[in-house]
Amino acid sequence: MNLAENPPLAVVIDLDDTLFPQCSYLYGAARAVGRAGVAAGLDPIRLSRAVRRQFLAGSDKGGTIDRALEAYGIGPDLAADLIPTLVSAFTTYRPRRLPRYPGALAALTAISARYPVACLTDGNPAIQRAKLAATGLAGSFATIVITDELGGRTLRKPHPEGLRQAAETLGVPPKDLVMIGDRPGKDMAVAAALGARSIRVRTGEYADAPNDPPPTACVPDLAAAAALLGV
Numbered sequence: 001m002n003l004a005e006n007p008p009l010a011v012v013i014d015l016d017d018t019l020f021p022q023c024s025y026l027y028g029a030a031r032a033v034g035r036a037g038v039a040a041g042l043d044p045i046r047l048s049r050a051v052r053r054q055f056l057a058g059s060d061k062g063g064t065i066d067r068a069l070e071a072y073g074i075g076p077d078l079a080a081d082l083i084p085t086l087v088s089a090f091t092t093y094r095p096r097r098l099p100r101y102p103g104a105l106a107a108l109t110a111i112s113a114r115y116p117v118a119c120l121t122d123g124n125p126a127i128q129r130a131k132l133a134a135t136g137l138a139g140s141f142a143t144i145v146i147t148d149e150l151g152g153r154t155l156r157k158p159h160p161e162g163l164r165q166a167a168e169t170l171g172v173p174p175k176d177l178v179m180i181g182d183r184p185g186k187d188m189a190v191a192a193a194l195g196a197r198s199i200r201v202r203t204g205e206y207a208d209a210p211n212d213p214p215p216t217a218c219v220p221d222l223a224a225a226a227a228l229l230g231v
Contacts, residue, residue: 004230009172014181015121017204026055028086029093036089098134103223110231119144122156124145143169188215199225
């Protein structure tokens with residue numbers, strides 16, 4: 001499907017695993033947790049590996065530090081004392097640089113030259129803004145909507161409020177947007193909730209997830225999405 005034949009009025013793009021590999025951020029955050037464990041006598045390499053294994057089992061599960069300490073062999077009493085410090089090490093980790101997907105910057109530049117573009121992302125606002133800074137992509141968007149800033153975790157995708165806010169800021173009806181993202185259950189679902197079209201990119205942790213709900217189009221990466229948009 002060539003969306004350029006019936007183009008949108010604006011484009012909204014997800015961040016994690018759409019523009020850059022989220023695993024690169026999680027790897028650095030796991031190392032930060034490992035370093036924080038040294039003060040408690042924990043092996044930083046072993047602890048960081050335990051954290052990474054939990055991320056590989058599903059980065060969106062929650063309770064990652066708790067499960068990593070259990071896998072390390074830490075009992076619940078000591079874990080309760082360690083968790084606040086280790087969680088703080090994770091949430092305050094700020095990467096200096098994160099790698100973009102090949103061609104992502106050129107594709108984003110081309111899309112934003114033709115369409116108003118918003119970034120719509122879930123997560124701790126300080127962390128998400130740090131990711132945008134580290135990828136060097138923050139300046140590519142007309143607006144950035146972080147759903148947690150609108151009302152906490154309950155407004156994360158597929159809740160429609162973030163996409164509704166992006167549409168309002170861009171000055172277009174939601175139905176005239178195209179949402180680009182990697183997760184059907186979040187990015188395609190939020191588009192469907194407001195009658196917007198969607199392009200799924202098969203990148204990152206959810207690359208092999210089924211198309212449920214189905215996108216308007218499914219492509220390998222952002223460069224291919226840009227081509228569908230005629231840029």
